[in-house]
Amino acid sequence: MSRAPVGPPQTGRTFVGLRSLTGGRKNGREPAAQPRRETRRGARLRGSGPWLRARAVFGRVPAAAWVCALIALLNAFAWSLITPPFQGKDEADHFAYVAHLAQKGTLPEGGGEVEYSPQESLVMEGIHYYGVRFSPQTPAISTAAEQQTLMEDVSAGDSTENSTEGAGIATSEPPLYYALQVIPYELGGGNMLTQLQLMRLLGVLFGALTALFTFLFLRESLPSVPWAATVGALCVALQPLLGFISGSVNPDSMLYTVAAAVFYCLARAFRRGLTMRLALALGLLVVIGFLTKLNFIGFAAGVFLGLLLLAVRGARSRGRGALLAPALAACIGIAPALLYMLRNAVTNRPTFGSAAGVASTIGNGSLFKELSYAWQLFLPRLPGMPHYFVGMATFKDVWFDRSVGLYGWMDTMFPGWVDNVALVPAAAVALLCARELYARRRALRARLAELVVYGTITVGVLAMIGISSYTSDLITGEAAFGEPRYLLPMIPLLGGAVALAVRGAGRRWAPVAGAAMVVLFLGHDIFSQLQVIARYYG
């Protein structure tokens, strides 16, 4: 079997090379000695104060990583301008949470009901929010008179305090993302549309960080062909759903960043060992994850398994002393959950908070039904399982087709034939990826523990979606959860699949496959944007 080229590690290329890609250098390449000089300088600077140390750390990040981050940033910025105000999924509720936090200094409470503030309601009326959302046939406001009315609504000076204590669907979410969003909210002054755009820009920044950490994860986990990892990260930076979510106000954008950073730390720990500093970082990331979005619970299960496996591996090779770092990470990571439960116990609330409702469904004899439901939400039904999605191939109709395109308020999709055409490149990527994995099966065996951790993270995220969907769909009688954005915490693994597929094309065709992959993702992104533009402004 032909192999992809195994080039020398390119860790020497540092951020100075960014100039060559953004047009700062005429020949597009920096001298070969420059990166090494930069690295040595970075080494000299280490230990000369926190600012210089930080510069040295950033200086070690390859130029290509910064370019991927810049691409994701520009892409998400474009998405933030394309999507009309409050037409990001649940954006009005997330905005209401931030407004509540900024105005009252407390977290929203209640059962998820929301009555928006008079000012927010007025602006939503001005943009015809309720008429446009869920209605692909209804465009955004289109006349100068409507714009004039909207501007009057924006400057009406009505109360910005929510009329209820709730923030709709966002009420039960943890506060960290919303607390950060208070900064752009306050910077926006009294203009709600300016506030919203500035808040979207924070998400844009998270999009860039997600691409950056994905790059670092791929370089760490697939080091033998650095450029294939770059292609994987570049494709992630161009991924349109990441751009859309990062370009709207949604805690998912921060969750993706935290998830990508965790993947990077885990890859580094499995490859180089879990140092105390890395353990501290990993523990803090888990804390940030828990404080960002409840969905992180599913993700965290795999992280704790990873810490356990790292502890076992460390104890075998270096004795009990190696247990300290994983224990530190686990203790830091679990702390917010313990504090949360303690606070609930002290204040006579359900110990597990809003998770208690989900947990109670497992205990009343419905475990088999719940597992069957979660299975069928993603995969074909097995014999003996009750039938939950009659007439629907969920893996294709829900997850694949909607991954090809589902934007706005779940109301903007490509025509069905596009989804079918997209099966061809998707199958090609899957086959090439499988070919590479088969060819590298010995290396895979050596990294089995790491792969088990990534697999557990994936299963944890899917299980979280499945259980939440079961509760919403079958118990509270609302809707099933069928949005691919829930899968994006695993977006670094998508980058990994792309990188493996490129390598799977073999030594001769790998560069061609890599270039084709970049064009494919770029095209997907641009046509997705055109689809959204046609839907709202056509």
Add this chain to the structure above:
Amino acid sequence: MRVKVTLAVGIALLAIIGAFALTRSPPRVVAGTVGPANAVMTHLAGDISVCQAGEPLPAHVSAVRLSMWAFLGWKMHVAIYSGSQLLTQGSRAADWTSDSVTVPVAPLDRASAETTLCFAIGPNSEPALILGRNTAPPEAATVVRGADPGPGSTPEGRLPGKVDVEYLASGQGSWWSRVTSVANHMGLGRAFSGTWIALLVAALMAAVAVLAVRLTLREIR
């Protein structure tokens, strides 16, 4: 060299596909109900087949849009009859969401003033909300038996009114001819209005494309 060729061919292909897509016209409503639906016709979690008479079918209709709400849509089959003669039909997989489903149908060269539109939902287990407006009972849509309904199907009951239906055909101007109006439209509804927003989006995406290509050329070897 092969990387350069691949990128050049790929980007040229994207440009050609994009240019071709912009020569198409956006669909326009040529007949059907005006304004949003104002009543729930039925709410169920299962299969249903419905026929409603008195539907005008203009020529060149390429799709039928029916008002119904779903988070996870279901399989749809639509058939339009003149008397008992099938004029056109189409299907849609369970791949849609939102408050309407658009089902493509084979266009006809001639119009028909009086047709019967039938649609079948199923197999389905998702909650279905069918929307429309109330009418006098004789004009209301009929619930019929079977997954392949037609005017001769056995009636099982009536809905409280008619389901909202819109008939779509190709519009008159291409997307190319609408570029300016779309750019103007993009400049509305925000804190800062103006056509420059569309230009900024174009500039951002041009920068994305240039950076992606340069990074690819630099890294792949």
